[in-house]
Amino acid sequence: MSAVMTLALMPGVTRGEAAERPNIVLMMCDDMGWGDTGFNGNAIIQTPELDALAREGTVLDHFYSVGPVCSPTRAAFLTGRHYFRMGVWSANQGHLPEQEFTLARMLKSNGYMTGHFGKWHLGTLSRTISAKGKRRRPDLHYAPPWERDYDASFVTESAVCTWDPGIGRRARNNPYYENGVPTDENVLGCDSRVLMDRAVPFIEQAVAREQPFLSVIWFHAPHEDIQAGPEYLARYEGHGEAAHYYGCITAVDDQIGRLRRKLDQLGVADNTLLFFCSDNGPEGQTPKDRSKTRRAGSAGDFSGRKRSVLDGGVRVPALVHWAGKVPAGVRLDVPLSVMDLLPTVAAITGTEPLPNRWLDGENVLPIWKGEQSKRQKAIPFRYGEFACLVRGTHKLIIESASDTSHDRLFDLSNDVTESNNLADQHPGLVGSMRKELLEFLESAKSSHAGEDYDGDHTKPVERWRSLSKAESSSLQSHTNFVR
Structure with missing residues (x-):
């Protein structure tokens, strides 16, 4: 060797x-x-x-x-x-x-x-x-x-x-x-x-x-x-x-x-x-x-x-x-x-x-260590046409920043196959998780543009990939994703 x-x-x-x-x-x-x-x-x-x-x-x-x-x-x-x-x-x-x-x-x-x-x-x-x-x-x-x-x-x-x-x-x-x-x-x-x-x-x-x-x-x-x-x-x-x-x-x-x-x-x-x-x-x-x-x-x-x-x-x-x-x-x-x-x-x-x-x-x-039973931050996902957020036992999947008709909400504690969409039953939870997810995407967009790199003007190699043409550019609250 x-x-x-x-x-x-x-x-x-x-x-x-x-x-x-x-x-x-x-x-x-x-x-x-x-x-x-x-x-x-x-x-x-x-x-x-x-x-x-x-x-x-x-x-x-x-x-x-x-x-x-x-x-x-x-x-x-x-x-x-x-x-x-x-x-x-x-x-x-x-x-x-x-x-x-x-x-x-x-x-x-x-x-x-x-x-x-x-x-x-x-x-x-x-x-x-x-x-x-x-x-x-x-x-x-x-x-x-x-x-x-x-x-x-x-x-x-x-x-x-x-x-x-x-x-x-x-x-x-x-x-x-x-x-x-x-x-x-x-x-x-x-x-x-x-x-x-x-x-x-x-x-x-x-x-x-x-x-x-x-x-x-x-x-x-x-x-x-x-x-x-x-x-x-x-x-x-x-x-x-x-x-x-x-x-x-x-x-x-x-x-x-x-x-x-x-x-x-x-x-x-x-x-x-x-x-x-x-x-x-x-x-x-x-x-x-x-x-x-x-x-x-x-x-x-x-x-x-x-x-x-x-x-x-x-x-x-x-x-x-x-x-x-x-x-x-x-x-x-x-x-x-x-x-x-x-x-x-x-x-x-x-x-x-x-x-x-x-x-x-x-x-x-x-x-x-078993000293704490819950995490503080939600877990975001993004791949292709889908963006997701896991918060506690719930998982939200969305396909558009503005169109909510295809939103899916699952309770992973009793639905591991993600087959029972609860979005219509919990509009308040969907709205809260959706807002948090879109805030994350806006934060990630800023990071991708190089804004996290203090004093560095490096431009991204590729353009940002939006979730949809209607993705918001006005959300500014990123507090859930800050250390």
Whole structure:
């Protein structure tokens, strides 16, 4: 395997001070459905390591990726902000602006070593080539992790095959970049193992230097192209093509177990926070006979899949494990999202987010600990023709800023399939949530125009995408979305 670049302690940070702060490992799968893990009830897919984390930690039972596709979720994950603020409209669109205050920037300023491993999908890694060609122009959307405050990185621009990721159609113009340099070293076999081969040495080096670390590990599995190795196919003999999907998830699980054993061996397991989720719901529609397709993901009882703002497209498996700090064996039903990660990690590490910067997430550490049962902020969504808001147990979906005839309101506490529209029965609640949602959109529009970046006159690469031609431009109250 390749060596990780040599890194030094941040100026002004002593080794003793560094040891007091927890290490942060944030993991995410790609296109894994809510129902694809044992801890969420899957009886076929073997996920013993994730199930152990769930027993020893807290399952986030009502957790939203926010984006129903890859890139939007990733932008929100790293910034605590909705992806529309950055112009990351959909997969392979937009990029992570250099002005954004990210988890990596925040923790690097606090003495952490920072590393990112696996999928990136937040801009191109070259100024001249892109895996997606015209969909993401490299001259406009160059935004690699090594220029976004990561000390070490091993990443691809977009999806690769889950077996032999260094070759094949998805590897075309889409190689692994190691610390900014394309590499063909150790990029064959199981992709989850390939990327963990880089994450583990990074963690070893941080521990040797007695520096706290942030390690963001974004697995490609089980995104297409879905191919499991022989060892994993053998575990699912008799399941036909679905064995590839099941095997890819078990491969991820094995690597998470490998990571946990390494943390234990290094003596830092008890001082390391582990977080896991998926970036959106499962791909495609699965026929009754799952053995005939590799798109065998399960959204559980929820309606919708990837590319849908129904819960099956955005409610994903998630858990948090932090020995002695987060309760064991608990399932939380409070609505949470990837946008909560930055403000929560800020609270955990004693690091301040930027003042006067719109944040759509909130510090949910008291919820994780069981000290608080409700969140303060609603959770906004936006994709294609639809905008949504989750407030408590209710979810509102609208299609127009002015036409209310297609508004849908659901009570998620007793309608997980989102089949009973209550909009006509609760006009006051719809009006309140609609107003809050439109205020958010207006706030996001201002952010997209660059108004959050103090003293910076950078213009957005692409024009704002309105919900409808009638979208209001007069709403100015954004208080519900301010930190």
